[in-house]
Amino acid sequence: MRDVAISPVEPVAAGTGQDLLTQFRAGSDAAFEALFRLHQRAVRGWIVRMVRDPGAADELTVETFWRIYRARERFDTGREFEPWARRIASRTALDWLRAQKPEYAVDSGFFAALPVDSHADPAVSDEIRRKTAMAFGRLRPALRIAATLAVIEERPYKEVADALGISVTAVKLRVFRALRLLRKDLQSQGITP
Amino acid sequence: MKKQGPGTREQGTERIAKLLRAALPSFEQDGEAARDLWPAMQRRLQAERLSSPVRLHVPWFDWALAGAFVVMLAVFPAWIPVLLYYL
Numbered sequence: 001m002r003d004v005a006i007s008p009v010e011p012v013a014a015g016t017g018q019d020l021l022t023q024f025r026a027g028s029d030a031a032f033e034a035l036f037r038l039h040q041r042a043v044r045g046w047i048v049r050m051v052r053d054p055g056a057a058d059e060l061t062v063e064t065f066w067r068i069y070r071a072r073e074r075f076d077t078g079r080e081f082e083p084w085a086r087r088i089a090s091r092t093a094l095d096w097l098r099a100q101k102p103e104y105a106v107d108s109g110f111f112a113a114l115p116v117d118s119h120a121d122p123a124v125s126d127e128i129r130r131k132t133a134m135a136f137g138r139l140r141p142a143l144r145i146a147a148t149l150a151v152i153e154e155r156p157y158k159e160v161a162d163a164l165g166i167s168v169t170a171v172k173l174r175v176f177r178a179l180r181l182l183r184k185d186l187q188s189q190g191i192t193p
Numbered sequence: 194m195k196k197q198g199p200g201t202r203e204q205g206t207e208r209i210a211k212l213l214r215a216a217l218p219s220f221e222q223d224g225e226a227a228r229d230l231w232p233a234m235q236r237r238l239q240a241e242r243l244s245s246p247v248r249l250h251v252p253w254f255d256w257a258l259a260g261a262f263v264v265m266l267a268v269f270p271a272w273i274p275v276l277l278y279y280l
Binding site: 029033036037040041044048049052054057058061062063065066069128129130132133136147148151152153154176179180182183186 | 234
């Protein structure tokens with residue numbers, strides 16, 4: 001498992017952080033702005049992992065914080081802000097993925113946005129990679145998002161479960177189904193993984 | 194990759210997971226946006242505040258009172274003309 005820090009924000013002093021959350025819950029715009037500036041990087045980082053589109057991630061970060069703002073009265077100040085924000089971000093990303101046309105995931109822009117991986121297996125041809133990515137893009141968003149986070153991004157199942165608001169077992173099941181459907185799709189194209 | 198569960202431990206599943214990681218590498222991009230997103234957030238807040246209608250908050254007690262009143266009129270319909278007379 002890679003040790004990639006999802007939240008690179010500076011830690012806030014406990015008292016100050018608690019005050020900030022209390023003020024935010026009470027409707028303070030200044031507290032909301034402070035929270036936005038403090039957590040936008042972590043929230044955007046989480047979103048970009050799910051949607052794999054930096055341009056859309058900007059828009060979805062704003063949408064996520066808008067939902068956070070609307071739901072502020074339901075926020076439990078005794079809990080941490082970031083897991084709550086991450087759950088809302090996951091729901092926002094899932095809504096966005098559901099609203100996209102299926103071909104979105106397989107158009108040229110999608111591949112252009114992919115990072116260049118110097119560790120890519122040279123034994124896997126570009127054609128197989130492309131077909132695998134296309135088959136993955138045809139999966140249902142709920143399955144795709146679970147597999148993206150757990151398999152591609154290698155986030156722990158517990159973290160994925162918390163972010164998606166489902167159980168660890170449900171995450172494992174979604175990942176298993178996603179990979180099984182992917183294998184079937186590839187087999188139908190003559191690719192045997 | 195660290196094996197995370199019985200599902201991925203299955204040999205075929207592990208192979209397809211490996212292929213998937215080869216096809217779609219991890220998006221190890223910094224979460225930092227290229228531009229400051231706060232102005233966009235502010236515009237969104239202003240737009241939503243202007244477009245959303247003013248919501249009146251009715252306390253639960255008022256709803257209960259109104260409900261009890263409707264039930265009372267349903268049980269004693271003879272009170273309706275009396276009520277209308279005094280309104």
